[in-house]
Amino acid sequence: MYTRRRNIYSLSAATPTDRTGHKSALLVMSGTMGNQVAIRTHLTQAPYSVLCDHRAHILISEAGGVSAWTGATTIPVIPANGLYLTLEDILSRVVLSNNIHHCPTKLVSLENTLHGLIIPLDEMRRIVDWAHENGIPVHLDGARVWDAVVATSGRHSLAEHTSMFDSVSLCFSKGLGAPIGSMIVGSKGFIDRARWSIGGGIRQAGVIAAPARVAVDEVFGVDSYGMMGRMRGTHQRVRRIAALWTERGGRVLLPVQTGMVWLHLDAAGIDPSFMREIGGREGVRLSERRLVVHHQISDATIQRLTRVFDVILKKTTPKL
Ligand SMILES: Cc1ncc(COP(=O)(O)O)c(C=O)c1O
Structure with missing residues (x-):
């Protein structure tokens, strides 16, 4: 069905391993599963600690899985620049001592x-080189790494973003829009061990892999730089949404670099429940301060969102 629909399959002969610069790959159900299986595979003999950003998904949003599955302590690191971790941040918290x-x-x-x-x-x-020199493997939660490749205007390929790591989890849902699925990539030995880490397998892998393949080829792109996919247009929409917010006097909490806009609701004195209510009246389901945009968000939705912004930033009165 897929090959008849668009014949893109034949354009993109690249395998997941070609694309990411790793030797082996494992299909999993979700981003959380990808991270947890990969981290479990890295950690085999306690005691150990895992160092990550204090906002990391593995720390905040995976139900304490790192400690539950491995018994590891997680060390959260606050980036000094407020945006991303640097080697200096890592060095300030890493534990290298033999002290029992x-x-x-x-x-x-x-x-x-x-x-x-x-x-x-x-x-x-810098971080990976230093870690490897010190015998520490590095995992990448690359659920949204596709966005980083696209947003940096194809200067570096997906493989350049992923091949330096010992393991990477990448999601086919989220920005890419597949209904389900993630993958872990790594060396053959690592992936062989990951297969056994929590047991079980997927007999119906093709049902998950086929839409994932469409998502990669059409939304990220058949090239390795994300130049030919729809994600580029999504990022333009994100910038448009951010501009609609700031032109009306709103502020953003974080720079808009990829597929998300973080609304500074506190600065505007807006209660999230009020925003949700107004969104509901316009048929836009909003959660908290974070707007995540994907390739199916239409112009009509953006118009509705503009009306929500008008009301919550008090440019117009709400519809009753
Ligand atoms: C960076 C990151 N990692 C992991 C996940 C978890 O993915 P899933 O919801 O498929 O478990 C998410 C989900 O949004 C994410 O943003």
């Missing part, structure tokens, strides 16, 4: 993008 009271860092986990923010490639390289 301490918990040695046996894994660094980075996230790119994190809250829609990009870690510059050079900084990731």
